[in-house]
Amino acid sequence: MLYSHKHDPPPTQEDYWTKFYDVYRREAEEYDREFIKRYDEDLNTTLIFVRVLCSSCLRRADSGYRPVYSLL
């Protein structure tokens, strides 16, 4: 083990770059997971809100249920 280590050529610039991009990919994956999760949740909230805004209309048409505001 030690022997082979001694006779390894010193790491070149390319080796450093490969190592760097390995590290980069690891960091990026973690960061992107967080990033996408955050915005995905935000968008889900938006969609749920829109559905709530529009849903009462649909229910009224289907089952004769009258939402609060249509009593006015």
Next chain:
Amino acid sequence: MTSAFIIQVQPQLQSDPNNETAALLRVLIYKIDNTTFGDNIPLIPLWSGPPHTIVQVQAILYTSLAASLFSAFLAMLGKQWLNRYASIDMRGSAIERSQNRQRKFDGIVTWYFNTVMESLPLMLQFALLLLGCALSRYLWEINTTVASVVLGVTSFGVASYAFFVVAGTVSISCPYQTPGAFALRCIPPLALSALRSASSLSKVVGWVAFWWNETTEDFKCSVIRVTQLSTLTLSLPIILLICLAIDTYHLTRAMLRVSVANALGWFLRMHGWDPQATTLDLQCISWVLQTSLDKTVLLLTLRLLITMIMPASFDPDLISACLNVLACCVSNVSGKVVILQGSEELAELSVMCCLSMLYHTTTFDPTSSVFKGVRRLYTKTFPIETDFRNTPSYHRFCIIHNIFHPSYKLVEHQLEYHTDYRPQIRWRDYKLSGPEHVVLIRLAQFEYHRKQHKKVPRWILRYGHHVLSLVPLPPVPFVADCLFIVAMDLGCTASITPSPDERYVHI
């Protein structure tokens, strides 16, 4: 909810057939028996269009519906965009994929993806507000008591939102943060810079007077407006329009910037200069420096950064990222800099990187706007009265400090460094380790000016000769700077700021 309400109000836009039937019946009864209505002679009513109020309410309601549907549409698109960002839409080596990811991430920053995403809920909130306004306006005609309840609830909602915005603006640590608060926090610096850039005092005074007149006029008008509910509710769609306009402005600006950058890149590529690969590498490095907190990762990244040949202009974020790393491994105890235990190597490397990039920037563009932003960051960590004694990279710190604080007395520190340092150097045994050339060229310039343009100190010149005689030749920046030292010694003062062609491309 919105749609249900619209359906409820919708029929009132058309004439009611029941009303007409009733009127006709009344006329019929009158014809049969004249005594039923007494002296009132029933007439057939003429439909003269829908009432004014109903038209207003309908207009606001439809705006609200359109806004909520539009934000749903954008949300759907946003999900698609996010998926596209997450997908690996490229085959190739790990390096190519990572660079592709960085390209996409840069796009997200350049195109204000975050702003657009944040403004989606804002549109929905406006839709809700419009609904409340329309409801209260509609009920006002029917029953004032019920209408006032709805109006009260709506204004309570608006007031609490305003409170959240103000609270979020005043305190950053406040948990009730809204996009509005973020925007408001950006206004004072903008206003200050606008005031500063105003050329003369009279202009400022005139502007203030004009603004004052405008606001007093506006105030009078708005008092009258508040009494007229209908006008107030009609002005609300304008706010929505402003929100949209701000988004459009951001997008247009980003579009212009990107297209100019693309055109420039195309032009440069046409002339055989491809900055793409180096710039992407730099962007990746900059991103890692800004994101990572892992010491080994930072060390590896900084080591790579030192060996890179920098393009003539690069993202100033890179310098601030390096300064941030430096600030993390240093503590400033009552004006005395102490390097934290275990971070010595990181501190040394980040100082080297900062120095080499700052030097690079001062050489290429001494009046660069980069310094303005970075200086604030630097001064926060290292105020002008800072003592760098007892730090291993003492001389590098001094030079950086002098770049940011030109009034800092470089002379004493430099001379001290120079007399301390000189006897220890034997250039023959010297191994190239870091960007010593950056320190030495600065020192050579300084000494050259100090000796009234006579000679560069011999020991620095010897360093230059030593580097130039190495086999194989060291990296290009080393050679360039050593040639520069030699040129200075020969009396070439004219090219103190060489152009990129002279320094890096042609050598």
